[in-house]
Amino acid sequence: MPKERPEHQIKIMITQVSDSLYSQLIKTYGENLPSAEPRSLDEIRKQAFERFKRVGFPTVKHEDWKYTNVQPLVNQHYELDVEPSFAAIDLNNAGIPRLDAYRVVLVDGKYHAGLSDDVSDVPGLSIMPIDQAFERLCFAKYFAQFADKTDNPFVALNTAAFTSGLFIEVGKNTQLSKPVHIIHVSAARQPVFNQVRNLYVMSAFAEAEIVESFITDDAAERNLNNLVTEIMVREQAKLQHYYLQTATSQSSYLNHTEIYQEKHSLYNNYNCTFPGPAFVRNNINVRLGDSEVESHLYGITLTAGNQLVDNHTIVDHLKPHCESYEWYKNITQDTSTAVFNGKIFVRTDAQKTNAFQQNNNMLIGEKSAVYTKPQLEIFADDVKCSHGCTIGQFDNDALFYLQARGISEAQARILLVHAFAFDVTSRFANATVREYVEHLVEEGL
Secondary structure, eight states, rough: OOOOHHHHHHHHHHHHHHHHHHHHHHHHTSSSSSOOOOOHHHHHHHHHHHHHHHOOOOOOSSSTTTTTOHHHHSSOOOOSSSSOOOTTTTOOOGGOTTOOOOEEEEEETTEETSSSSOOSSSTEEEEEEGGGSSSSSHHHTTTTGGGGGGGHHHHHHHHHHHEEEEEEEEEETTTTSSSSEEEEEEESOOOOEEEEEEEEETTTTTTEEEEEEEETTTTOOOOEEEEEEEEEEEEOEEEEEEEEOOOOOOOEEEEEEEEEEEEEEEEEEEEEOOOHHHHHEEEEEEEOOOSSSSSEEEEEEETTOOOEEEEEEEEEESSOOOOEEEEEEEEEOOOOEEEEEEEEEEEOOOOOOEEEEEEEEEESEEEEEEEEEEEEEOOHHHHHEEEEEEEEOOOOOHHHHHHHTTHHHHHHHHHHHHHHHHHTTOOSOOOOOOOHHHHHHHHHH
């Protein structure tokens, strides 16, 4: 006969199931939402929540989540609405030496005016908490128009239940003289599930740089962050967009970024993740929605410990005469895991498309792992497209060569990794950010 479980073990199991994040969300939906919202937003929320209830959280049986198991994260208890602790927030870990920028600080997703720069006198630039933008015309026009057309259940959940985030609008013909540096701080003193929603609108002929840093306060408890960012890049606009992930192991992130581009626009994304956060999933989807559009996606991932970093990208060519260029490099140490899944779609109308995708991987840790899946789906017949990937181990012959010439083993390893990453880092538009990223690569080895 099978051995009976003790009664206290059964009670623990029941508690764990009942306290799962899904059951918490179902039971408490609507309790923490703002009371004064436009009726249209209320309807969007309800529809999104119904979509989330139907599908629930993804499992490894879903192809897009095959190597990224979120169940250990979501089968835990979290506080769902925690007032941020603004006391003694240390921003030193987010500082980028010599970067002159407008600083914006979000603590557990909530805008911190005291730590942020006042940009009210900057011509053509509007920055505010997202709940203050509900009445703006461009909010009604663009919110949930792009990200919510995907099948990502975390997007549906975010739309249904976000309580914080940021709205940025760069006005027509505005060319910002300095970058906007957004610092995301995880600081809650109890386990928390944060849902943050951002909307960035680049008006016609506008130009800007947005640098986003993710850090964890030293006193922070375990936190899971579900962030969705929608970006509208209008005609002739240009946006340089950086993600710098330097949080610590208490933090886990589910980031979804949806970009839609109009004619003659340029969007560049530089996505960098370093040792620290236990779990990172980045979805970056770019829709080239008109002709003569250009997009570049660059990524550097350096992992360590038991860290898991998963980058999923989509570049969707919808119209003719567009160009995209994507290059991701992963460097894995210890027992960490890196995942790359890059999809390029060239639709029937997208003739004269020029699309390139490359993923290169270096395994330093003997027990580390890389899963890579470049995909290219072409439905047009007059295009120039290529994609590929490589996976290799650390070159010990090259290491020996450098050591034989008097270079220490540690410095030789750094030189070889720098050389591997150079193809990507050399393409960073901002030299100050590039130097900082190269320093983080060196520091993370």
